[in-house]
Amino acid sequence: MLFNGKKRNHENPLRPFQHQGYRLDEYQIGQRIGKGCNAAIYEAAIPLPPDASPDSEEVEGSSLGSSIEILEKETYSPEIKLQQGSSFPYAVKMLWNVEAGSSSEDILSTMGQELVPASPSALSGEYGTIAIKGRFSCSRKNLEPHPNIIQVIRAFTSKVPLLPRAWTDYPDVLPARLNPAGLGHDRTLFLVMKNYPCTLHQYLQVCIPDSRLATMMILQLLEGVDHLVQHGIAHRDLKSDNILLEFDSAGFPRLVIADFGCCLADEHLGLKLPFTSWYVDRGRNGSLMAPEVATAIPGPNVVIDYKKSDAWAVGAIAYEILGIPNPFYRSGTRRLESKSYRENQLPLLPNAVLGDIREVVKLLLHRNPNQRPSARIAANMLYLSLWGKELLAMDKVGTEEVACWLLVQSAAALLTSSLKSSGSAVEAELRRCFLTNLGYEELRAAATLLLLGRERCVQDSALRSLE
Numbered sequence: 001m002l003f004n005g006k007k008r009n010h011e012n013p014l015r016p017f018q019h020q021g022y023r024l025d026e027y028q029i030g031q032r033i034g035k036g037c038n039a040a041i042y043e044a045a046i047p048l049p050p051d052a053s054p055d056s057e058e059v060e061g062s063s064l065g066s067s068i069e070i071l072e073k074e075t076y077s078p079e080i081k082l083q084q085g086s087s088f089p090y091a092v093k094m095l096w097n098v099e100a101g102s103s104s105e106d107i108l109s110t111m112g113q114e115l116v117p118a119s120p121s122a123l124s125g126e127y128g129t130i131a132i133k134g135r136f137s138c139s140r141k142n143l144e145p146h147p148n149i150i151q152v153i154r155a156f157t158s159k160v161p162l163l164p165r166a167w168t169d170y171p172d173v174l175p176a177r178l179n180p181a182g183l184g185h186d187r188t189l190f191l192v193m194k195n196y197p198c199t200l201h202q203y204l205q206v207c208i209p210d211s212r213l214a215t216m217m218i219l220q221l222l223e224g225v226d227h228l229v230q231h232g233i234a235h236r237d238l239k240s241d242n243i244l245l246e247f248d249s250a251g252f253p254r255l256v257i258a259d260f261g262c263c264l265a266d267e268h269l270g271l272k273l274p275f276t277s278w279y280v281d282r283g284r285n286g287s288l289m290a291p292e293v294a295t296a297i298p299g300p301n302v303v304i305d306y307k308k309s310d311a312w313a314v315g316a317i318a319y320e321i322l323g324i325p326n327p328f329y330r331s332g333t334r335r336l337e338s339k340s341y342r343e344n345q346l347p348l349l350p351n352a353v354l355g356d357i358r359e360v361v362k363l364l365l366h367r368n369p370n371q372r373p374s375a376r377i378a379a380n381m382l383y384l385s386l387w388g389k390e391l392l393a394m395d396k397v398g399t400e401e402v403a404c405w406l407l408v409q410s411a412a413a414l415l416t417s418s419l420k421s422s423g424s425a426v427e428a429e430l431r432r433c434f435l436t437n438l439g440y441e442e443l444r445a446a447a448t449l450l451l452l453g454r455e456r457c458v459q460d461s462a463l464r465s466l467e
């Protein structure tokens with residue numbers, strides 16, 4: 001199939017180091033670039049031996065054998081690296097291990113969700129076997145790479161080292177070997193990813209995307225979420241801090257969903273979680289927990305369906321992308337609770353925002369998941385809004401008209417892909433994603449919802465002018 005993206009080779013910054021990067025001591029560790037509730041993230045590089053180029057044959061499989069090198073600069077400030085091209089191309093996430101024990105098996109099974117977006121070559125033989133036997137291994141194997149989902153390119157367990165700012169930022173989770181009062185175990189899990197210039201949150205502190213750019217950014221999040229849903233995975237902790245951002249050669253932001261630490265990715269349960277007691281983990285980030293999750297009360301036959309919960313969170317994050325404070329976070333004295341808000345309490349989006357986006361955001365934030373579009377349908381709506389003007393303007397939209405329009409879209413997608421150097425790679429990816437995931441019914445549903453929304457908009461403004 002022309003647009004079957006599933007077998008595409010996604011960029012892997014460790015590709016030149018095919019057999020390397022499976023040990024912490026192969027990395028040069030730089031400054032701490034982030035910290036969450038469960039981990040610290042450091043910039044990292046694999047130093048080249050003198051006179052070696054990364055793609056020379058000698059480097060492959062050879063041991064660089066450097067001991068871990070730490071750049072101690074405690075005064076580092078995590079400014080936004082809007083310019084790309086860091087000398088530290090990787091980010092190493094060191095999970096804090098206070099629960100899992102110190103065996104690799106225990107660590108990998110307790111922190112297994114973090115491996116859901118791991119590439120097949122992320123784990124070396126020994127750990128690969130453990131992870132494959134582990135609880136979340138099947139889900140990890142099943143999540144194909146996607147341009148809007150982080151890829152974990154290496155994962156290994158190692159002894160916890162004393163890294164920059166450890167003493168100031170997380171002394172309590174250090175092992176007793178480093179801090180006698182620390183609660184951490186001696187070994188933990190390390191994940192290696194590409195080092196992204198900033199998070200969505202950081203980007204939005206300094207940039208206000210215009211309506212078209214905002215649409216493409218929300219569309220990317222929906223494409224990422226749709227990919228997860230197709231693989232029976234719910235992220236359950238979407239927020240602008242867990243969305244990383246980089247820029248294509250045209251300066252266009254690519255959004256990547258990261259941090260799968262509390263995802264639901266169980267092969268047997270799929271997206272339906274039996275909620276039998278309050279001890280069942282419903283996911284983190286209570287503020288952006290979809291209403292059907294937040295209001296669930298445990299009981300013997302209660303099941304929470306996560307099929308549309310991440311799509312709801314995208315609706316809430318869309319406010320931030322559109323330059324409005326997220327209504328589910330406290331801003332001033334106001335804050336809506338996902339458990340109890342009424343849809344008419346949602347803040348109005350400014351008129352400068354395209355009517356179609358306002359409609360998509362409104363629909364995504366429906367309390368009732370049956371009235372909420374899936375991520376796929378919402379993504380189709382945004383795609384049609386951006387590139388489907390001709391189709392939506394037709395008097396009659398039958399299969400023939402759709403087929404003709406799709407032919408034009410295919411040609412445009414091929415063209416934008418082949419002109420990658422002069423155009424936006426992100427736009428080309430979006431067009432390809434749309435065509436790869438195309439379903440006639442979902443396209444029709446999206447067109448119908450868009451047209452209904454537009455009609456309602458016209459009626460509302462006619463009513464307002466009469467008042």
Ligand SMILES: Nc1ncnc2c1ncn2[C@@H]1O[C@H](COP(=O)(O)OP(=O)(O)OP(=O)(O)O)[C@@H](O)[C@H]1O
Pocket residue numbers: 033034035036037038039040041091093193194195196197198199237241242244258259261
């Ligand atoms: N690949 C990366 N490139 C650049 N920065 C990153 C990367 N991964 C994480 N970060 C930074 O580190 C921060 C924390 O990372 P992450 O969310 O994975 O940690 P966590 O402890 O699991 O967080 P949480 O508190 O959400 O559970 C992110 O908000 C981001 O600022």
